[in-house]
Amino acid sequence: MIEPKWQRYWDVNKTFRCPELPDPNGAGKLYVLDMFPYPSGAGLHVGHPEGYTATDIYCRYWRMRGKSVLHPMGYDAFGLPAEEYAIRTNTPPRKSTEANIANFTRQLKMLGFSYDWDRVLATTDVEYFRWTQWIFLVLFDTWYDPETKKGRPISELPIPQEVQARGDDAVERYRDSQRLAYQDDALVNWCPALGTVLANEEVIDGRSERGDHPVQRIPLRQWMLRITAYADRLLGDLDSLDWPAGIKKLQADWIGRSSGAEVDFPVIDPASFAQWKQSRSASGFPRELKRPDGEEHVLRIYTTRPDTLYGATYMVIAPEHPLVKTITTPEQMRSVEAYCEAAAFKSDRDRTEGDKKKTGVFTGAYAINPVTGLPIPIWIADYVLISYGTGAIMAVPAHDTRDYEFAKTYGLSIVQVVRPDSATDEELNAIERGEVCFAGYGISIQSGSLTGLASQDAKTRIIAELTKYGLGREAVNYKLRDWLFSRQRFWGEPFPILHELDADGKPNGRIRAVSPSDLPVDLPHLEDFKPHGRPEPPLAKADDSWLYVTLDGKRYRRETNTMPQWAGSCWYYLRFISPRADGAFVDREQEAAWMPVDLYIGGAEHAVLHLLYARFWHKVLYDRGYVSHTEPFQKLVNQGMILSYAFRDQRGALISSDQVIEQEDGEVRHRETGEPLEKIVAKMSKSLKNVIDPEGVVQEYGADSLRLYEMFMGPLEATKPWSMQGVNGVRNFLDRVWRLIIDSRAEENLLVDSISDAPPTPDQNRVIHLTTQAVTRDIEALSFNTAIARLMEFVNFFTKETVRPRSAMETLVLLLSPLAPHLAEELWQALGHSESLAYHPWPAYDEALTKLSEIEVPLQINGKLRAKVVVPAGCAEADLEHAARNHDRLQELLGGKSIVKVIVVKDRMVNFVVK
């Protein structure tokens, strides 16, 4: 078994240990990162080795090219599955997590990845999350200055006069409200059965994804991170990144910047509108609306289409809007209350999923359209979300599909104010009659001073007018929300936060950060961390000795929420740089030397959450001067998903693969019914019994075969199906490489007789240089499938050669070594080397030697291939044309036709255009 031998060798010799700083005499630094795995009990699946092999090849290649390579691995080990498993088996999560990590490490080493194992870390290591907590304190100690567009220390926060006047307590509260980490009452998905809040993604149709338990929306005081402050920078800096365009777009859409205007609609008697307008004209547009009081109410809306303001025929506010209670008329109160109550029960997802039938209820109240002066009805509908914009909209049914649908349902009036630039009369009539909704840009009509303007110009114009009369202003909105950062779970990082208690032992609302010198705040030992059905975190059940702290004569209770799983993965790439650093989360000098990550490979499922969260933390750390770059991951590549074959019967039902018989003619039938089945490609799943276990593949075919197959399947970024026959194919190739060099009849590794010290023949030399060139280019481009194909061609060629120069075989072994390192090391040794080839210089190639002296050039007539002519390589175009014209076959075909034009491409082709 040569694989364990070399794995031991690399381990014992620490072959892939990375220096603290890049070698100043080397070819530069390279930081290559894998998305570290969640160590589940199931072990590695075939998707892990795909990305990990790709990065491993890249690293091994660049080491041979002389770069200092940082290539670490770790574990993202906090999280709900571990906790659930712990509850089921009644074992502490730390114990099962450690066992899973040990298993993952064993499996990863079995695949021969060239990680620097001295740098391994887990987010659950106390010494790791000590610094996760420390970074949280940085967030807590930072406010975002919109002037400089930077995060700054909270001590530099200017305190407004009126706050200062109200005393220290008010100042403290004001500071707390401006921090990047702050507490807020948020509506959360609370699942009593699971005893935790759930992310929106974990709730389906009002029930939990796990266990199918009911989920309620309840307000809970939660920790939030002010990621919205960084929305503009997170969006703008995407430009500088070498990421797939699709992922950038996904992030941009997630941030969801839109621009438009805010407009105020007064809820008053039409008779007093003129007076209101005049007072607004004088006072200007108020920065913030006063809390609802007295007679005069104002609805502020946000719109991206202020140019359609004249077409606003009604308004809609969210059921949670603060004005619901105050403006609803007594007659409507009952139905409004019923509607709002029903809406409260639904989650955001519920409200937006399923059938999109619009529902709503009339408040009985009217607002004045500030440009037409006409009263328009105010409705409540759950298609308006309180969490976006101002929670209220102006409805323009003629030019917004949602408003249109709503208006049609409730018989509200539709007024057209935009005419399409180009449309048939029929279409124009249909819009005019309100039979269709036109949501595009065009020319404003029936819109006062805007009439005749193109939509974009109308926007600019109306915003100017609104601003002038104090009715509105230009505004920007984001879909991105602040990040709900706390969880009611045991298995996560405790917050380094203390709540001050009053004399009765109740929190008085003042909070205090744990001093950095008192970190880490370790998890307490809990006998019972099971959910109890109340939204109190499990840590509340900790011993008093953990829970209560006395500092400076004051009593405090620890924060009992824990951080979400994302926390640890937000900065692990920094810890890898100096994993044992004691005085800081990362060593400054080393950070500056290794960052940014030059290549980051992982699945596309992290396109938004992890990659956005990590960028956010990095920018805060940058603003506070702790890291030297604005972005962490310079180049990102998403590996494609590996699928597996599955079977479907005539009704379309999926059939478990152990129920299937494949016949010799390729037909597949059901084992019991004999029914013919369709072979399809599907995600691997337990129920389909089509899961491929990488460990089993290693046992049967070897790690090099698994690595090579996963790279040979197709382009790294493509989704592709697994085929065991394909694994066998690459295994055959590796065997052929072995037999090319090693005499398999002998017991020991003796070289085959045909290997000689003779120099390569010109033909052989051409193959050597051509292959070196192609493999070099392909590995650098992460095009491993074609690199392997080129090596196969090399082997096919030399298998036929009866004299195989040693130098050619050495080149082959070196070119193969990043892809199939175990076999390559063994062959390298057999070829007489005592050192590992891991740092042996990569073979060089001479482009001149890759060229043939004579080439065959295709001859076309009217673009159709008709003949070929052999000419010296690089021969002049005139000579090439001459050779083509003199070609017998071509002359025959050209006979009697007049040549209109001849296109000659040097070394490529000649095309005769004839009539």
Added chain:
RNA sequence: GCCAAAGUGGCGGAAUGGCAGACGCGCUGGACUCAAAAUCCAGUGCCCGCAAGGGCGUGUGGGUUCGACUCCCACCUUUGGUACCA
């Protein structure tokens, strides 16, 4: 609905606008063998033809070009993602 990626032999897939199908799987034939496996050699897009050769071929329809898998337009299909964001 919207967004993204992709449609090439029996299958996975190759092809800076210039010989479509590299490489692998599968299949067919041959060598070796008592036989089988393994291995090696040859062939393998489809159609017509004994052959030489010819015709047709990269989802569909159009376009640009001397020349299109590749560029442009429209459409169809598949796979991901997303969902009332005003």
